[in-house]
Amino acid sequence: MTGRGVVIAGGGPTGLMLAGELALAGIEVVIVERRSSQDLDGSRAGGLHSRTIEVLDQRGIAGRFLAEGQTHPFVGYAGTFLDISDFPTRHNYILALWQSRIEPILAGWVDELGVPILREREVVGFTQDDSGVDVELDDGSLRGEYLVGCDGGRSLVRKTAGIDFPGWDPSSSYMIAEVEMGEEPEIGMRPEGGGIGPVNREEGGGPYGVVLLEKRVEHASEPTLQDLSEALIAAYGTDFGVHSPTWISRFTDMTRQAASYREGRVLLSGDAAHVHGPQGGQGLNTGVQDAVNLGWKLAQVVHGTSPESLLDTYHAERHPIGARVLHNTMAQVALSRIDERSRALRDTMLEVLSMDEPRKRIAGMISGLDIHYDLGEGHPLLGRRMPDLDLDTADGPMRVFTLLHDARPVLLNLGEPGGFDISPWANRVRWVDARHDGVWELPVLGEIAVPPAVLIRPDGYVAWAGELTDPTLPDALAYWFGAATSV
Numbered sequence: 001m002t003g004r005g006v007v008i009a010g011g012g013p014t015g016l017m018l019a020g021e022l023a024l025a026g027i028e029v030v031i032v033e034r035r036s037s038q039d040l041d042g043s044r045a046g047g048l049h050s051r052t053i054e055v056l057d058q059r060g061i062a063g064r065f066l067a068e069g070q071t072h073p074f075v076g077y078a079g080t081f082l083d084i085s086d087f088p089t090r091h092n093y094i095l096a097l098w099q100s101r102i103e104p105i106l107a108g109w110v111d112e113l114g115v116p117i118l119r120e121r122e123v124v125g126f127t128q129d130d131s132g133v134d135v136e137l138d139d140g141s142l143r144g145e146y147l148v149g150c151d152g153g154r155s156l157v158r159k160t161a162g163i164d165f166p167g168w169d170p171s172s173s174y175m176i177a178e179v180e181m182g183e184e185p186e187i188g189m190r191p192e193g194g195g196i197g198p199v200n201r202e203e204g205g206g207p208y209g210v211v212l213l214e215k216r217v218e219h220a221s222e223p224t225l226q227d228l229s230e231a232l233i234a235a236y237g238t239d240f241g242v243h244s245p246t247w248i249s250r251f252t253d254m255t256r257q258a259a260s261y262r263e264g265r266v267l268l269s270g271d272a273a274h275v276h277g278p279q280g281g282q283g284l285n286t287g288v289q290d291a292v293n294l295g296w297k298l299a300q301v302v303h304g305t306s307p308e309s310l311l312d313t314y315h316a317e318r319h320p321i322g323a324r325v326l327h328n329t330m331a332q333v334a335l336s337r338i339d340e341r342s343r344a345l346r347d348t349m350l351e352v353l354s355m356d357e358p359r360k361r362i363a364g365m366i367s368g369l370d371i372h373y374d375l376g377e378g379h380p381l382l383g384r385r386m387p388d389l390d391l392d393t394a395d396g397p398m399r400v401f402t403l404l405h406d407a408r409p410v411l412l413n414l415g416e417p418g419g420f421d422i423s424p425w426a427n428r429v430r431w432v433d434a435r436h437d438g439v440w441e442l443p444v445l446g447e448i449a450v451p452p453a454v455l456i457r458p459d460g461y462v463a464w465a466g467e468l469t470d471p472t473l474p475d476a477l478a479y480w481f482g483a484a485t486s487v
């Protein structure tokens with residue numbers, strides 16, 4: 001590390017995704033990771049939502065994940081399933097794939113991009129000055145222009161930066177385990193959340209994943225096989241002959257969010273910035289999408305093409321999204337309680353969700369397809385995900401997402417070729433003349449008017465949409481991708 005570039009603390013899903021994004025943008029980046037390998041002690045997150053699969057598709061790597069998981073045309077919400085097969089996206093499903101598989105696939109991609117991962121090393125502190133950050137490791141130090149804490153919920157980076165982590169203490173605790181069982185267990189979800197299922201979803205049978213609501217929230221020690229056996233008997237009347245655990249742990253619905261995602265040259269992403277209950281399976285997905293929002297912005301600031309203020313848009317855009325995830329997981333916790341009043345509330349909610357409009361609203365949120373960054377007034381696409389349209393271009397048929405594989409911004413002209421002088425931004429923004437026949441439909445919003453031209457950010461969100469003659473286009477180009485340069 002030359003002192004330029006970015007140090008990432010933590011090589012979980014968020015840190016890996018961020019490293020890939022920075023490497024694609026030509027930034028020198030290094031990951032410091034405590035674990036000796038990408039192996040996890042348990043399965044943890046169970047899948048990818050539509051928008052996450054889309055952002056991976058934007059980089060040309062979605063197929064690697066799809067090849068290893070199973071797709072299901074719904075999202076989970078408060079113990080029920082909401083159909084998303086009518087959503088206008090190529091990925092109108094969840095991909096069931098354990099985090100223990102997701103991480104190695106991401107790590108493989110990061111490795112191809114040449115990012116070094118310093119394993120069995122720990123970030124133990126840092127100090128920042130006007131030009132960079134000195135990052136202290138357990139056995140040395142590194143200097144980078146920026147440090148990003150992707151170091152999980154107990155983030156040392158967040159604590160050392162003095163960033164508050166306000167929120168709510170846990171109201172419930174779950175035991176989670178991977179075990180063998182002497183008898184065939186009762187497979188399926190339980191109304192209060194959790195349940196039992198095969199770890200190898202396609203093959204069925206053992207080993208089994210078990211998640212069980214616990215009676216107490218506070219615990220002084222890690223759970224044991226004896227604790228698990230007792231919890232199974234309390235829930236099912238038998239422990240199904242449980243034995244040979246490979247993983248027994250706990251998680252809670254503790255709900256907290258960093259007050260700021262940035263403190264000078266230090267930024268936070270993923271669980272380091274937000275923790276919440278696992279309801280709806282949104283944690284990993286939110287972290288990966290944080291990384292995709294931050295990567296290109298940080299790259300432009302490090303390259304010197306954009307001012308540091310561009311980094312403030314990271315907090316402005318992603319903090320509200322994180323807050324929304326915290327809010328909906330808290331609602332799901334409340335809806336999952338098993339007292340009679342909570343059950344009545346859940347039944348009422350399920351009735352509402354059986355109607356089309358509420359289903360689309362909630363499923364749009366859980367899947368991440370409805371994300372709308374507040375970029376001001378304008379075309380309905382502004383701040384929303386660019387749909388993956390089939391285009392006709394001079395190079396033949398092409399999908400919009402293919403244009404985003406190298407993580408560069410695109411000015412897509414769907415009108416007559418030409419009509420705007422892109423040369424002052426041509427070293428940063430790719431100009432594409434294309435035609436598209438057919439309507440545009442957005443999840444939740446429905447059909448929208450086709451704009452003559454669209455400025456697409458590297459993260460796939462629309463920075464501007466309108467006529468090429470619109471005087472706001474040069475402003476948008478300069479705001480997002482740096483000042484015009486003379487050619």
Ligand SMILES: Cc1cc2nc3c(=O)[nH]c(=O)nc-3n(C[C@H](O)[C@H](O)[C@H](O)COP(=O)(O)OP(=O)(O)OC[C@H]3O[C@@H](n4cnc5c(N)ncnc54)[C@H](O)[C@@H]3O)c2cc1C
Pocket residue numbers: 009010011012013014015032033034035044045046047099121122123124150151152153155156176251269270271272278280281282283284285286287
């Ligand atoms: C039981 C359970 C079920 C879940 N289910 C889902 C689900 O279905 N869907 C979903 O989206 N999410 C789910 N999650 C959440 C998901 O696992 C997390 O949101 C996700 O792992 C966050 O990724 P991350 O990279 O931000 O943080 P982490 O995965 O926590 O990674 C942080 C990394 O930083 C490393 N590290 C920490 N401190 C340091 C340091 N000082 N120096 C160097 N390295 C350090 C750690 O070793 C780790 O590799 C679940 C979580 C649990 C516990």
